[in-house]
Amino acid sequence: MAYKYYKDNRAYIEALKKTGDLVVVNDEVDWDLEMGAIVRRMCERKSPAAHFKKIKDYPDFEALGAPMATHRRLAIAFGLDPATPIPQISAEYLKRTTGSPVKPKIIDRKDAPCKEIVWSGEDANLFNLPAPMVHDGDGGRYICTWHFVVAKDYDTDFVNWGMYRQMAFDEKTMVGPVLAFSDMGKMFYNKYVPRNLPMPFATVISPDPLSAIASSAPSPLPEAEFTGMLMGEPVEVVKCETCDLYVPAHAEIIIEGVVLPNVMIDESPFGEYTGYRTSPREKRTVYRVKAITMRKKSILAVSNMGVPTDEGQLLRSFSLGLEMERMLKDQGIPVTGVYMLPESTHHLVVVGVKPIYANIATQIGQLVFGSKLGPWFHLVVVVDDTTDIYNKDEIIHALSTKCNPATGIRITEHGVGTPLNPFVSPEQRKYGAAPKVIFDCTFPLNWPASELPVKVAFNSVYPKEIQEKVLSKWNQYGFKD
Amino acid sequence: MAAYDTFIAKEFKDVQEDEEMLTVIRDLTPGKAKYRSTYAKIRVSKDPKKYPETLWVRLGRGQLIETPCSMQIMEFVDVIPKGM
Numbered sequence: 023m024a025y026k027y028y029k030d031n032r033a034y035i036e037a038l039k040k041t042g043d044l045v046v047v048n049d050e051v052d053w054d055l056e057m058g059a060i061v062r063r064m065c066e067r068k069s070p071a072a073h074f075k076k077i078k079d080y081p082d083f084e085a086l087g088a089p090m091a092t093h094r095r096l097a098i099a100f101g102l103d104p105a106t107p108i109p110q111i112s113a114e115y116l117k118r119t120t121g122s123p124v125k126p127k128i129i130d131r132k133d134a135p136c137k138e139i140v141w142s143g144e145d146a147n148l149f150n151l152p153a154p155m156v157h158d159g160d161g162g163r164y165i166c167t168w169h170f171v172v173a174k175d176y177d178t179d180f181v182n183w184g185m186y187r188q189m190a191f192d193e194k195t196m197v198g199p200v201l202a203f204s205d206m207g208k209m210f211y212n213k214y215v216p217r218n219l220p221m222p223f224a225t226v227i228s229p230d231p232l233s234a235i236a237s238s239a240p241s242p243l244p245e246a247e248f249t250g251m252l253m254g255e256p257v258e259v260v261k262c263e264t265c266d267l268y269v270p271a272h273a274e275i276i277i278e279g280v281v282l283p284n285v286m287i288d289e290s291p292f293g294e295y296t297g298y299r300t301s302p303r304e305k306r307t308v309y310r311v312k313a314i315t316m317r318k319k320s321i322l323a324v325s326n327m328g329v330p331t332d333e334g335q336l337l338r339s340f341s342l343g344l345e346m347e348r349m350l351k352d353q354g355i356p357v358t359g360v361y362m363l364p365e366s367t368h369h370l371v372v373v374g375v376k377p378i379y380a381n382i383a384t385q386i387g388q389l390v391f392g393s394k395l396g397p398w399f400h401l402v403v404v405v406d407d408t409t410d411i412y413n414k415d416e417i418i419h420a421l422s423t424k425c426n427p428a429t430g431i432r433i434t435e436h437g438v439g440t441p442l443n444p445f446v447s448p449e450q451r452k453y454g455a456a457p458k459v460i461f462d463c464t465f466p467l468n469w470p471a472s473e474l475p476v477k478v479a480f481n482s483v484y485p486k487e488i489q490e491k492v493l494s495k496w497n498q499y500g501f502k503d
Numbered sequence: 504m505a506a507y508d509t510f511i512a513k514e515f516k517d518v519q520e521d522e523e524m525l526t527v528i529r530d531l532t533p534g535k536a537k538y539r540s541t542y543a544k545i546r547v548s549k550d551p552k553k554y555p556e557t558l559w560v561r562l563g564r565g566q567l568i569e570t571p572c573s574m575q576i577m578e579f580v581d582v583i584p585k586g587m
Contacts, residue, residue, distance in 0.1 A: 054537060079535050149536045159565025161510065162529070163538050191540045195583065220587070282587055288510070288527045288540070291565045302563035303510040310587055 025118060025254035026101025030135070030230050030272035031086055031321055034099065035073055041104045043070045043094055050076040051085075053163075058156040061087040061326040068092055068331065073321075080152035084321045089168055090231060090333040091325075096340065099231035100252075108412055109359070115252075115344055123243050124250025126259045126268065134260035134271035141314040142263065148190040148311060151275065156326055157293035161303060162189040164292060165196065165277075168323035168333065169227040170237035170245070172267050173206050173281070176213035176221075181267070182206050183237040183245035185334075188225060188309060189289055196225075196277070196309040197289040199301070201440060201454065203397055210281060210307070220280035222265035223309060228274035228323035233257060238334070239341035240395050264312045274320045279311040295338070296367045297329035298444045301451070330365045339368040342398060346371065346390050353389060355382070361411040362399070370401040374411045377464040384432055387460035397438045397454070403461045408477055420463040423475075430462040506531040507574065508559035515560060515568050520548050523577055528558070544577040 028034040038044035051057045051074050064072060065088055072087035090096055094104040097111050106114075131137045141150070153165035166188035174181045182205040188196040200207045214221040229237070236249040246268070249257040259268035264278045286305035293299055325333050343362035350357045350373070358374035373386050383404035390402060405411065409420045425431065439446060439456020446456050465474055476482075481489060507528040511518060523544050530539045548554055551573050558574035561567050 149539065155538060157565075159561060159567065161565070162540060190538075193536075193539070280587075282583065285583055285587070287542075287582060291510070291563065299564040303512060308583065310583070 023254055025252070027232050027253050028099065028101075028230060029258075031089065031228050031274060031323065034089070034231050035071075035086060035321070037098050038071055038095065039073075041094070041098060043092070043098060043104060045070050045072050047072050047074045048076065050078055052078045053080065053152045053154045054078075055155050055158055057085060057087065057154050057324060058326055061324055062157070062328055064088050065091050065326055065332045066329060071095060077152045082319060083152045084319060085152065085154075086168075086228065086321050086323045088325065088333060089228075089323050090234065091331055091336060093336070095333075096235075096336065099235065108361075112340070112344055115340070116348065118254065119241070119248065119251045121251065123247035124253070124256055126246040126250060127256035128268060129258045129260055129271050131260055134258075135317045136269065136271055136273050136276050137260065137315050138318045139316045139320075140263060141316075142312070146311050146314045147193045148196065148277075148314075149193055151190075151314070152322055153190045154322075154324055156324070157299075157328070159299065160189075160292050161288070161290045162191060162197075164188070165190045165322075166198075166225055166227060167325040167327070168234065169225055170229060170234070171206060172224040172226060172269055173209065173221055174267060175209045176217070176219070180209070181244055181246065182209065183226070183233070185238050187292060189292070191287060191289075191308075194311045195287070196279075196311065197287050197306050198309070199289065199304075199441070200281075200307040201397075203438060203454070210283075214281070215283045218283050220282055220310075222262075222267055223279060223281050224262050224265070224267045224269050225277040225309075226269050226273045226275075227277070228321055229270050230257075230272055233270050233273070235337060235341065238337045240345050240398075241341075242394075262313075263315060275314065275316040275322065277309075277311055278313045278315070279309055282308040282310055293326070293328050294442050295327045295332070295334045296369075296442055296444050297327075300444045301441045330367060335367050336364045338398070339364040339366070342368055342395055343371055346373075346393075346395055349393060349395070350386065350389060355386060355389070357386070358407045359411050363414070365414075366399075366401070369399045370403065371399055372403045372405060372411045372417055374405055374407055374409065375464070377406050377467060380467050383430075383460055383462035383464060387432065387434075387458070391434065391437055391458045396458075397440055397456075400437065400439065400443070400456050400458045401461070402459070403463060405463045406465070408482070409463070421461055424463040424465060425461045432460040432462065434458040504555060504557055506557040506559065506571075508561060510561045510563060510565070512563050515562065518547060518549070518560070518572075521546055525580060528574070528576075531559070542580040542582050544580060546575045546577065548573050 074085040153163035289306035339362040347360035437458040554573035554575040
């Protein structure tokens with residue numbers, strides 16, 4: 023049975039408009055910094071998304087700014103009420119993605135909106151797309167900020183959809199980092215590069231909201247099948263013009279080409295998800311463009327990474343946390359929930375647990391740091407089940423009062439990190455290394471019950487009947503909240 | 504006098520003047536192809552009038568040096584193998 027979802031960004035835009043979560047900008051905006059500045063400010067103010075109707079120099083294009091930078095928009099993407107609390111959105115994600123994968127459905131190219139316009143040869147020119155200069159000082163125009171790259175493994179059927187940023191270098195060339203531990207990095211550097219073979223790719227710009235969520239989720243499942251689970255029915259895909267890859271048929275723009283082996287060119291700097299430009303100008307992976315297909319009056323999605331909260335931080339935190347919860351439960355750890363704070367730029371995760379045996383916090387930290395998810399974060403805060411993991415006040419309270427500075431902080435010096443970590447040394451950045459830390463905010467189990475501090479809160483130190491009485495008369499007392 | 508910019512990985516004071524170097528320059532001419540990058544062999548001077556083109560310099564994280572340099576383009580270089 024299909025869940026409620028939006029097949030493309032056009033239907034999603036209409037849904038956002040209805041709930042007041044989108045502003046239509048009819049004034050012409052400049053792709054050169056102005057659009058980026060608007061989207062940046064929107065993210066920092068948690069403003070509605072923006073539908074830009076006129077872009078300077080590009081009359082045949084529109085843009086969607088900050089498509090999913092709030093939990094309201096995330097809820098809408100799932101077809102939920104925009105006011106749905108985060109735990110319920112999380113429950114919906116886990117419900118839909120538990121069960122059997124749903125294979126994509128191949129449709130004919132004549133039925134695929136992303137084939138309405140086809141540019142090949144000289145026409146396939148990146149500067150004919152309204153690539154924004156997102157931040158002043160970036161290394162180039164980042165055509166791909168809300169997108170994913172489709173690539174197939176060399177000698178298996180594994181197909182990966184992943185968000186790898188791409189900068190327009192010249193008319194036919196894009197460049198961007200492909201980290202060696204990423205799914206695409208493993209298939210490209212381990213299999214194509216040693217054979218000196220170009221790897222076909224297709225970049226999907228402005229995918230439907232659920233395909234975007236799937237492509238940024240660290241699930242072990244193929245993302246196309248994961249999208250089908252989120253939708254409750256197969257995602258419709260269509261074959262590329264120049265290779266055997268398949269892309270979502272209702273996306274706005276597709277860029278096809280090959281990733282070049284053994285050639286690297288200068289890329290970045292770029293305002294990154296950590297809220298800094300951290301990784302320096304460096305030689306990175308090269309994409310050569312063969313064809314561009316798109317919908318008529320295409321709507322380019324634009325994300326603007328920087329200080330929180332943009333959709334990269336929000337979505338990545340959301341799915342990283344939930345996939346971590348799934349993994350810990352699969353390992354039999356009695357977790358009560360996992361929440362990764364978007365404001366931490368998905369660096370800090372809070373794990374709620376029933377502390378039924380000693381050093382369970384250490385076990386949790388080792389499991390999550392040792393998993394495929396590990397490189398993306400370095401702070402694990404383990405709290406017991408008396409702390410609401412979604413409540414920042416309670417997390418700070420637990421961290422400040424239950425974590426023993428001498429015995430409750432466990433540091434691992436030699437973890438796997440990313441070159442984008444602002445806090446690591448230039449040497450660690452170069453080699454993708456990062457220290458990791460666990461904050462154990464549970465009281466030790468060997469303390470006698472008589473020595474355990476008692477939490478003083480409304481819902482813990484008053485008899486149930488007194489709590490109920492106070493709650494029932496709250497407004498009667500004169501309180502409005 | 505066309506305007507370009509470039510990124511350098513070192514400190515600005517360490518830029519070697521008047522020596523040929525291979526780097527990426529970006530064309531700042533307004534229009535749809537603004538910021539097009541290309542590899543080129545160039546000579547740079549911190550004297551903004553010594554060479555025919557203006558070159559703005561940015562450090563590795565995009566920090567702009569406020570005073571422009573001048574540049575002579577010796578040769579454009581295609582670093583991508585032919586046929587790719």
